Amino acid sequence: LDFSIVVVSVVVLALDALLPSVQWLKGLRVLRALKPLRTLTRSPGMMLVFRSVTLSLASMANVSIVVGLFFLIFAIMGVQLFGGRFWTCNDISVANKAACTGYFDDSGVLTERVWTNPYQNYDNVGKAILSLFIAVTLNGYSPAMYAAMAAPSNKDDQPKATSNGIIGFLFYAAFIVICAFCLLNLYVGVIFSEFSKIRLLSTAGSAFLTTKQQEWTALAKMVFRLKPLQRNNPPTNRIRLSCYRAVHTKTFNYVITTVIVVNIIILASTVYNESTAFTNAKEACNYGFTAIFIVEAAIKITGLGWRSYWRNGWNKFDFFLILMAIVDIGFTVIAAHGSQKLLRLLRIARIIKLIKGFKGLKALLTTLIISLPAFYNVGALLMLVFFMYSYVAVLLFGTIQPQAAITNHANFSNFGRAALTMFRVSTGDDWVYIMQQCGVRPPNGCGNPILSALFFCSFTVIITMILLNLFTAVVLENFEIQEEQAEWTLTPAALEEFQELWAEYDDGSGTIAPEQLQTLLIRTDPPLGLGRMATGRDVLRFVFNLDIPLVNGRVPFHRTVYELVRNVSETQIPE
The missing domain is CATH 1.10.287.70 (Helix Hairpins)
Structure with missing residues (x-):
């Protein structure tokens, strides 16, 4: 690719220097636009997308043949139905081309009558295909459709509205349904198929792995990306312990979610030219909401501790919004209106806080x-x-x-x-x-x-x-x-649950005591664990089949997860 672009550039420069007076050679300058394609060879991601598009061309060629056949069919039909019948006179009172001569009064302006043909017409197959292409993009085709609905029975007659309404409408409706709504979507399917195949080749190493093999390779990668959660021990102080327990209750989350929803409703109630009393009431509500969010952050920081609080990304986002809200209130007090409008826009960001309360939105x-x-x-x-x-x-x-x-x-x-x-x-x-x-x-x-x-x-x-x-x-x-x-035998959600259970026994070193492994396996649901119905003998038999070496007399996290996943999903991968 680089070599081809360099050769084209050299040829264009040479011809431009040797024959500067030849006008048609100046058109070759457009080939300079190919130079940016060299960036493809320096970006693996862009090259992946480019490869997916180029490899899709063969499949898209088949789709293009089908689309082209329908274009040709409708183009021939259009020429037969509307060829030469879109011509019109700018004076709608005349009956035909012969009468479209002289001048007429156009709203007080003396205007010459002109017999013209619109840009979109069906006078030949080429023009018909261009008009149909415009229609398939679903933009700018309505004038041609109206012209088709007004097409006269005889050529050189002045078109009249709805004189050919049914035929013109059915022609365009059939073409749009068949080509725009159906056939063009085949391109999406072809591109998606090739894009998925190439990404599978780049990630799994083969596009022909079975479902079981794909599951094992994906889970193996997930295991190596997993990290043991840092343990967050309950505080011993009574006040902090109360805050800690409050933060982990569903009621606390429901209350904060309700406050956010009410805040959004009040933000959405803003109207142009609203009364001063209504504006002041909204500002008072904003102060109240800001106070509630400050109390929320204070309870979390008190219960979890600053390090644990700041470790969570959502908490960082909440803290940023609180700081901006305080600055907003400060500017309001000193009446710095220019900066105040900018900061008020950040209030809208509180809507994003709703996402963390709904699993569907988080997904x-x-x-x-x-x-x-x-x-x-x-x-x-x-x-x-x-x-x-x-x-x-x-x-x-x-x-x-x-x-x-x-x-x-x-x-x-x-x-x-x-x-x-x-x-x-x-x-x-x-x-x-x-x-x-x-x-x-x-x-x-x-x-x-x-x-x-x-x-x-x-x-x-x-x-x-x-x-x-x-x-x-x-x-x-x-x-x-x-x-x-x-649909996998072992879902990523099961790994996350195991990760959370492990954190309850982890002392912060990423390991647990051997005797705690038995309790952990019983608390972990099948197929990753054994479940609460398992006995001590079941646990011993299960652990015996795993290859988990001890590290300083303790059970390591990564090796344990890997062995549990291997026990469930390992399969033979072709070389």
């Missing part, structure tokens, strides 16, 4: 966090493609003056504006009109309709239909992994 947040590294790789490749297209857009359309869809906010006069415009195109916001304006030929413009169509349609295919769907593939894959883990 979703965990899935999102697990997906972040893959999001970074996909996002980096996405930005790379954005950079390349923005650079090419400046070369191709940088001289187009603001007119119609090309405005002071959406243009290609410089790289920054081009990047913002391409981002807008990627969202599908009126991208059709930008493409249309970039295709206007001289003297009305300085664009090229063929280059414009190829540029924007290829960008839509690569970004919207392929790369953006990789984000969906990442999330689906992580959800699929969690569902597969829930």
